[in-house]
Amino acid sequence: MSEGRFEPRVVVFACNWCSYAGIDLAGTSRIKYPHNVRIVKVMCSGRVNPEMVLKALADGADGVLITGCHPGDCHYISGNYKTMRRYFLLKKLLKQLGLEERVRLEWISASEGERWARVATDFVEHIRRLGPLRLKEVMSSE
Amino acid sequence: MSDVRIGVYVCHCGKNIGGVINPAKVAEFASRLPNVVVSRDYMYMCSSPGQALIEDDIKKYNLNRVIVAACSPRMHEPTFQAVLKRAGLNPWLLQMVNIREHVTWVHEDTPDKAEEKAEELIAAAVARAAHLYEITTEKAPVVKSALVIGGGIAGIRAALDLANAGIKVYLVEKKQSIGGKMAQLDKTFPTLDCSKCILTPLMVDVARHPNIEIYAYSEVVDVSGSAGDFKVKVKLKPTYVDWSKCTGCGLCVEKCPGRAPSEFNEGLGFRKAIYFEFAQAVPRKPVIDPRYCLWFTKGICRVCSKVCPVGAIDYEQKERYVELNVGAIVVAIGYEIYDMSKMVEYGYGKFKNVITGLQLERLSDADGPTKGKILRLSDGKEPKTVAIVLCAGSRDEKHVKYCCRFGCAAALKHVYYIKHSVPDSKVLIFYTDVRAFGKGFEEFYQKVRSWDDVYFIRGRPAEIFEDKDGSLVFDVYDSNTGQLINVKADLVVLESAVVPPKDWEPLRRLLKVSCDPGGFALELHPKLRPFETTADGIFLAGTIQGPKDIPDTVAHAAAAAAAAIGFLLKGYVESVPYLATVNEDLCSGCGLCASVCPYDAITIEEKEGRRVAKVNMIRCKGCGACAATCPSGAMQQNYFTDTQILSEVSTLAGGAK
Ligand SMILES: Cc1cc2nc3c(=O)[nH]c(=O)nc-3n(C[C@H](O)[C@H](O)[C@H](O)COP(=O)(O)OP(=O)(O)OC[C@H]3O[C@@H](n4cnc5c(N)ncnc54)[C@H](O)[C@@H]3O)c2cc1C
Ligand code: FES
Numbered sequence: 001m002s003e004g005r006f007e008p009r010v011v012v013f014a015c016n017w018c019s020y021a022g023i024d025l026a027g028t029s030r031i032k033y034p035h036n037v038r039i040v041k042v043m044c045s046g047r048v049n050p051e052m053v054l055k056a057l058a059d060g061a062d063g064v065l066i067t068g069c070h071p072g073d074c075h076y077i078s079g080n081y082k083t084m085r086r087y088f089l090l091k092k093l094l095k096q097l098g099l100e101e102r103v104r105l106e107w108i109s110a111s112e113g114e115r116w117a118r119v120a121t122d123f124v125e126h127i128r129r130l131g132p133l134r135l136k137e138v139m140s141s142e
Numbered sequence: 143m144s145d146v147r148i149g150v151y152v153c154h155c156g157k158n159i160g161g162v163i164n165p166a167k168v169a170e171f172a173s174r175l176p177n178v179v180v181s182r183d184y185m186y187m188c189s190s191p192g193q194a195l196i197e198d199d200i201k202k203y204n205l206n207r208v209i210v211a212a213c214s215p216r217m218h219e220p221t222f223q224a225v226l227k228r229a230g231l232n233p234w235l236l237q238m239v240n241i242r243e244h245v246t247w248v249h250e251d252t253p254d255k256a257e258e259k260a261e262e263l264i265a266a267a268v269a270r271a272a273h274l275y276e277i278t279t280e281k282a283p284v285v286k287s288a289l290v291i292g293g294g295i296a297g298i299r300a301a302l303d304l305a306n307a308g309i310k311v312y313l314v315e316k317k318q319s320i321g322g323k324m325a326q327l328d329k330t331f332p333t334l335d336c337s338k339c340i341l342t343p344l345m346v347d348v349a350r351h352p353n354i355e356i357y358a359y360s361e362v363v364d365v366s367g368s369a370g371d372f373k374v375k376v377k378l379k380p381t382y383v384d385w386s387k388c389t390g391c392g393l394c395v396e397k398c399p400g401r402a403p404s405e406f407n408e409g410l411g412f413r414k415a416i417y418f419e420f421a422q423a424v425p426r427k428p429v430i431d432p433r434y435c436l437w438f439t440k441g442i443c444r445v446c447s448k449v450c451p452v453g454a455i456d457y458e459q460k461e462r463y464v465e466l467n468v469g470a471i472v473v474a475i476g477y478e479i480y481d482m483s484k485m486v487e488y489g490y491g492k493f494k495n496v497i498t499g500l501q502l503e504r505l506s507d508a509d510g511p512t513k514g515k516i517l518r519l520s521d522g523k524e525p526k527t528v529a530i531v532l533c534a535g536s537r538d539e540k541h542v543k544y545c546c547r548f549g550c551a552a553a554l555k556h557v558y559y560i561k562h563s564v565p566d567s568k569v570l571i572f573y574t575d576v577r578a579f580g581k582g583f584e585e586f587y588q589k590v591r592s593w594d595d596v597y598f599i600r601g602r603p604a605e606i607f608e609d610k611d612g613s614l615v616f617d618v619y620d621s622n623t624g625q626l627i628n629v630k631a632d633l634v635v636l637e638s639a640v641v642p643p644k645d646w647e648p649l650r651r652l653l654k655v656s657c658d659p660g661g662f663a664l665e666l667h668p669k670l671r672p673f674e675t676t677a678d679g680i681f682l683a684g685t686i687q688g689p690k691d692i693p694d695t696v697a698h699a700a701a702a703a704a705a706a707i708g709f710l711l712k713g714y715v716e717s718v719p720y721l722a723t724v725n726e727d728l729c730s731g732c733g734l735c736a737s738v739c740p741y742d743a744i745t746i747e748e749k750e751g752r753r754v755a756k757v758n759m760i761r762c763k764g765c766g767a768c769a770a771t772c773p774s775g776a777m778q779q780n781y782f783t784d785t786q787i788l789s790e791v792s793t794l795a796g797g798a799k
Pocket of ligand 2: 015016017018019043044045046067068069073074075076079080
């Protein structure tokens, strides 16, 4: 791998009950994945609103990953369905801004440490291919 | 709090963190962040000197925020919150940073990047901590009763322990009798004591206990409410027999002309259309199976109704529902054996003389379809050569990945059954490994190995074929000798893999319990809290948490009951700290928050001539959906306010330097 290759910054929202626990499990099982991801814990994926995602991109993140329990498994009954609906609306907005590819929603259960590592690796590589976003620089130079 | 004074504590966790990054350097970095008054590293922050260090600093430096960078908050958040409490600080002024599970355990190969990541996570926590505030919780009383779901040995033990502690117990069992798989076993390894002799007295104790109410032939169909105050809806399936009148005399069963395959005997032999689950059933009350009853299928017969001395037969009976109110729930619905017909190469279901271990238990039982004689199903002859196949479907990528934990010991017991019933037989055991790990198992294994005409062969049969006479032929590659051997056996016994019961999936969704990769219930912590779940007030007993033999099942069930007793006797539950809170000045009373709340915890009320949202503190479970929906920012979630989350996000997005 070449020196000085682009290292994306990825902000991840993870719900406490499934995804955060799954990410912890990757740790306990020593399953490796790229260091580029930064995890923000919320109690439920349904807590994540568009402002949080946009704020991450605006303040320097190259990609945002929202993770929650699989459909039907949300600790709070239906939070992840709300997340899903909100995500499709957000995607429409992001598409107009040309940022659609930078945000993803994934379901990670508490036992899917391995799947989390795959999802994280895949998303980081995807963002690496897209290249840096530099929204922060663009916005501050205007 | 205007003056924010933060203490940062970076843990080495021995080499777990300290072996990858340099905690002293990270602490030094943190000391230069805004509002940080003191920053330290220590070998084991959770140890008592580590805790004392934080406690002393809080007092000495007048800290009002504490950041601990260590393991996952799911591990030690309560530990460090208790430290804050002892030092007189509100526990929600603590912020944990996960630099072990999320950093050093996964980025060992890039220590520089790991260190940079740890620093950024701490910087984000420092930014977030400035916006933390004190949180108080409310207490609600606990209903002193428990629901036990499943009446196998796990459910029986848990119900008895709870009831003996003075707690009212409702035991819901799907089948018409309690007892579970243990009732189907002939003997139990490694001591070979009679399974029913040790089980049935306990079943009777359950039935007689003044604190236990059994709902047999019933299912849980809805669960609402929360820890300490669950509302449970139970469906009582129609039995077509009024159990309150029935004396269990069995005349109806005796006279019934209908016949059906016996589930209790694993499909071997027959039962009547009106039947007891088994002779020692508790409750000992019969059920009519409408699929086989001549009245239901052909409109004739009604013999049972004619002979019943108390008029208990009721063909018109409908399903009924009861509502239970309980403080805690113990899940004990056990396991099922894997459908062996999915392993087409073994011919189960196609060849009569290929049976499962559980079927062998039924053949060996004096009360079973062959009165305890082990015979071939095709011709009723004694099998002279028996092949036992271990790990059938277990430890197999194509079927079930995990170990069943009792197949090996059950196979040793099965050798005994066969040699006992057919002394001049030859028994071949095909194994992958023999795992004789329990107390007394190794001794039992050595004893069985020493018997004449018992052969242990390391290898799995390739494909099993049936001969004209019903015998079975197959090749096995013996990995100990490197030879391919051809086997001809009169009977093949598959020690089958085990899986969670089919109706676990819908039940676990009602209960909000997660599952492991095998589908079994996920415990709160695999080592420290193996009988609790992430759902408060819901406990796990026995094999629903993962395969176990009877001694381990009983120990697990007793532990679950003890945990449930502790929870119920404490007498109260606390509201969650992560409650929704309303800033009434900003609230326009639009009601969007109430519409997304899954718990009906928000109402819109009139206050001083304005409409504002109001949160019910005990109903709210703290998901934050309302806060995410509120268009004005009036609705916030404690510990996860917009400002708190956004400050963290902003730092993580922009980097710390
Ligand atoms: C062939 C074989 C031989 C064995 N031999 C031995 C042995 O010799 N010694 C030993 O220690 N172990 C042995 N075992 C293991 C033993 O069977 C288990 O350890 C034990 O039965 C586990 O008890 P349990 O209560 O967890 O589950 P189960 O016995 O499966 O009981 C679960 C109960 O829950 C009920 N239920 C299921 N779903 C629901 C629902 N949705 N609602 C309400 N009720 C429900 C079931 O009807 C059942 O009554 C053997 C197992 C097999 C397969
Ligand atoms: S708790 Fe995981 S998505 Fe709701």
